[in-house]
Amino acid sequence: xxxxxxxPAALSVPEGENLVLNCSFTDxxxxxxxxxxQDPGKGLTSLLLIQSSQREQTSGRLxxxxxxxxxxxxxxxxxxxxxxSATYLCAVLKDSSYKLIFGSGTRLLVRP
Amino acid sequence: xxxxxxxxxxxxxxxxQKAKLYCAPIKGHSYVFWYQQVLKNEFKFLIxxxxxxxxxxxxxxxxxxxxxxxxxxxxxxxIQATKLEDSAVYFxxxxxxxxxxxxxxxxxxxxxxxxx
Numbered sequence: 001x002x003x004x005x006x007x008p009a010a011l012s013v014p015e016g017e018n019l020v021l022n023c024s025f026t027d028x029x030x031x032x033x034x035x036x037x038q039d040p041g042k043g044l045t046s047l048l049l050i051q052s053s054q055r056e057q058t059s060g061r062l063x064x065x066x067x068x069x070x071x072x073x074x075x076x077x078x079x080x081x082x083x084x085s086a087t088y089l090c091a092v093l094k095d096s097s098y099k100l101i102f103g104s105g106t107r108l109l110v111r112p
Numbered sequence: 113x114x115x116x117x118x119x120x121x122x123x124x125x126x127x128x129q130k131a132k133l134y135c136a137p138i139k140g141h142s143y144v145f146w147y148q149q150v151l152k153n154e155f156k157f158l159i160x161x162x163x164x165x166x167x168x169x170x171x172x173x174x175x176x177x178x179x180x181x182x183x184x185x186x187x188x189x190x191i192q193a194t195k196l197e198d199s200a201v202y203f204x205x206x207x208x209x210x211x212x213x214x215x216x217x218x219x220x221x222x223x224x225x226x227x228x
Contacts, residue, residue, distance in 0.1 A: 031215060038153075043203065043221035051214065087153065093217075098210040099145065099168060100217060102155035
């Protein structure tokens, strides 16, 4: 059974700091991995999708990496801003099913 | 449309009442997914559709939950005789394809169901 874990559960950093969020999964048989952002009371915004054959994806100040063999992904946020404060979720798409398996998220607070 | 639309935004029901939630996928997307988010960000997959056909319903509590995606109508998720533990945010997602490394799911804003 696929399990997805995110560490840390919560993170508080001062504005301008670079930070890394971690995601691990137990079954390496995945199609892809998505990172999402969720603001309080809101839906999910897709940030980055990494295909199983890719090692990383970049969008602006965000960089996501994938090491499928070790079951790990990281989301790197450069020069963090207060507007980055949100919950960040990773989710893997299993290759035997089309449903996403989510981690429990990392709640990020960027202090001005 | 360009975004997944969900209605209503909030829904309050007394225990035992029926609840019906709606989802309009992004135009051109063939796959629709329903997820339930309960406390502590726990997401649970409920059901998926390929056009109007059920694709995977392994997550559905079949006794009280049902879902449909009919042509030219929003998809719907219906809960008969709601229970307190059904209180959650229900998200709908859609994707252009499925079963490939390119499959990206786009989520709607969710419907918050509160059962009193």
